[in-house]
Amino acid sequence: MMFLINYLMTYLLKTKVMIDRKGEPEIIIYNNSYIIVEMSTETPNDRSICYDMEARVNRKKFPPPTSALEIADKNGLLVVDEDLYQYLQTLKMLDTKTSSWLKTNDAFRALGGAITGERRYNRIFIYHNGADSYYDNQFYLNNKYLYPTDDLDILLSNRDITNAISNYFK
Numbered sequence: 001m002m003f004l005i006n007y008l009m010t011y012l013l014k015t016k017v018m019i020d021r022k023g024e025p026e027i028i029i030y031n032n033s034y035i036i037v038e039m040s041t042e043t044p045n046d047r048s049i050c051y052d053m054e055a056r057v058n059r060k061k062f063p064p065p066t067s068a069l070e071i072a073d074k075n076g077l078l079v080v081d082e083d084l085y086q087y088l089q090t091l092k093m094l095d096t097k098t099s100s101w102l103k104t105n106d107a108f109r110a111l112g113g114a115i116t117g118e119r120r121y122n123r124i125f126i127y128h129n130g131a132d133s134y135y136d137n138q139f140y141l142n143n144k145y146l147y148p149t150d151d152l153d154i155l156l157s158n159r160d161i162t163n164a165i166s167n168y169f170k
Contacts, residue, residue, distance in 0.1 A: 014075065014076060015036055017075040017077065018036075018038045018077075022040065023039075023040050024039045024040045024041075025038055025039070026039045028088075028091065030087060037080065037084070039088065039092055041094060042094075042095065042096065042097050042098045048064055048134040049064045049067050049068055049071070049101075050064055050067045050068070050133070050134055051067060051101050051109075051131035051132075051133075052067050052068065052131060053069065053070050054131070055067060055114070055130070055131035055132035055133075058132060059132045079101060079102065079103045080100070080102060080103065082102050082115065082126055085124075085126075086117075086124055089117075089119060089124045093119055094119060095117060095118040095119050096118075096119050098118065099116040099118040099127070100116060100117050100118070101114060101115075101116055102114075102115045102116060102117050102126070104131070108128075109131060112131060113130060114129060114130070114131035115127065115128055115129075116128075116129055
């Protein structure tokens with residue numbers, strides 16, 4: 001039981017990171033596994049960030065204090081990829097006024113780009129942008145984080161732990 005309690009605390013700490021950044025963590029089933037994913041409908045106004053540290057450091061003017069991948073790495077999270085983003089959009093309308101950074105493959109990133117996702121006109125769009133881009137006052141490039149694990153399936157099969165997680169988010 002102590003193992004499960006320690007594991008639960010790890011999950012709660014990961015969700016606390018999402019909440020502290022004004023996110024809305026939710027537990028979903030994706031590819032037959034439970035994952036915790038940040039599901040805020042729109043990006044909070046204070047989240048203008050570049051894609052990664054390389055892009056942030058190489059900005060000539062007004063570099064933001066951090067980047068999507070730095071936040072993810074620091075907190076043991078992952079940036080949502082294009083496939084998961086498309087799936088999340090089937091669960092909830094996200095980014096109708098904002099955009100989210102999505103996990104970008106290394107070959108594309110080596111060319112200086114990164115991808116973003118958003119919903120406009122009731123369609124999901126995946127765009128390209130310079131990884132050093134971020135916008136202030138117009139729309140905000142965000143990132144959706146997830147905390148994946150196979151062990152979450154075990155945790156959520158235990159009714160006491162499921163109730164504890166539910167109570168934590170109330």
